[in-house]
Amino acid sequence: xxxxxxxxxxxxxxxxxxxxxxxxxxxxxxxxxxxxxxxxxxxxxxxxxxxxxxxxxxxxxxxxxxxxxxxxxxxxxxxxxxxxxxxxxxxxxxxxxxxxxxxxxxxxxxxxxx
Amino acid sequence: xxxxxxxxxxxxxxxxxxxxxxxxxxxxxxxxxxxxxxxxxxxxxxxxxxxxxxxxxxxxxxxxxxxxxxxxxxxxxxxxxxxxxxxxxxxxxxxxxxxxxxxxxxxxxxxxx
Numbered sequence: 001x002x003x004x005x006x007x008x009x010x011x012x013x014x015x016x017x018x019x020x021x022x023x024x025x026x027x028x029x030x031x032x033x034x035x036x037x038x039x040x041x042x043x044x045x046x047x048x049x050x051x052x053x054x055x056x057x058x059x060x061x062x063x064x065x066x067x068x069x070x071x072x073x074x075x076x077x078x079x080x081x082x083x084x085x086x087x088x089x090x091x092x093x094x095x096x097x098x099x100x101x102x103x104x105x106x107x108x109x110x111x112x113x114x
Numbered sequence: 115x116x117x118x119x120x121x122x123x124x125x126x127x128x129x130x131x132x133x134x135x136x137x138x139x140x141x142x143x144x145x146x147x148x149x150x151x152x153x154x155x156x157x158x159x160x161x162x163x164x165x166x167x168x169x170x171x172x173x174x175x176x177x178x179x180x181x182x183x184x185x186x187x188x189x190x191x192x193x194x195x196x197x198x199x200x201x202x203x204x205x206x207x208x209x210x211x212x213x214x215x216x217x218x219x220x221x222x223x224x225x226x227x
Contacts, residue, residue, distance in 0.1 A: 006157075031215075033215065035217075040222070041219070041220075042203070042217060042218065042219035042220045043203070043217045043220075048215075090157055090158070092157075092158075092215075094207070094215060101146075101207075102148055102160040102163055102207075103148075103150075103158075103160075103205075103207075103215060105150075105157035105158045105159070106157050107156055107157045108155070108156065108157050110155075
């Protein structure tokens with residue numbers, strides 16, 4: 001079945017560590033997105049990519065980095081520069097060029113700083 | 115730029131009550147409009163969509179009509195169930211601009227028996 005997979009589901013990070021969240025899709029989608037969701041809050045865009053080897057900062061990119069070396073994969077690294085990383089992280093993908101098609105979401109990764 | 119403004123919650127209803135969640139949008143082009151639903155601890159799932167003016171999207175008893183004249187896409191359901199308790203997001207997708215996916219802030223719905 002086609003879909004988008006995030007791993008791990010739960011992640012614990014010590015202060016000062018970098019951690020990488022995985023996002024893989026087999027939908028042949030061009031565009032991929034990373035969002036952060038805090039308790040009771042909406043989605044805030046961290047980074048997005050519309051094509052391999054290209055990505056753009058979203059509204060809250062500071063303290064995060066991404067890569068897009070393959071069409072299927074869009075990993076997010078939460079660096080030690082991110083001062084408040086505890087949140088629920090969601091990855092999404094779309095076809096990119098067709099606005100009438102919906103976004104597909106992964107199940108999310110809950111990151112906690114310990 | 116493009117944006118979505120969504121009714122703030124939380125919304126608490128009794129089972130079988132009528133639901134309306136308001137959503138208005140601003141867009142420079144001709145967007146497609148969506149409602150997504152998020153159950154606790156999960157990602158978002160598409161609930162319904164409409165791709166042009168006057169289209170009505172519907173699914174699982176929920177409906178929303180794309181109103182270009184009022185730039186709105188309000189979500190309605192005639193009789194809610196406890197299982198409808200979730201967070202609902204209004205969204206638009208537009209061909210113009212570098213980032214063509216915009217979400218509202220979400221509305222938490224709780225349905226009590």
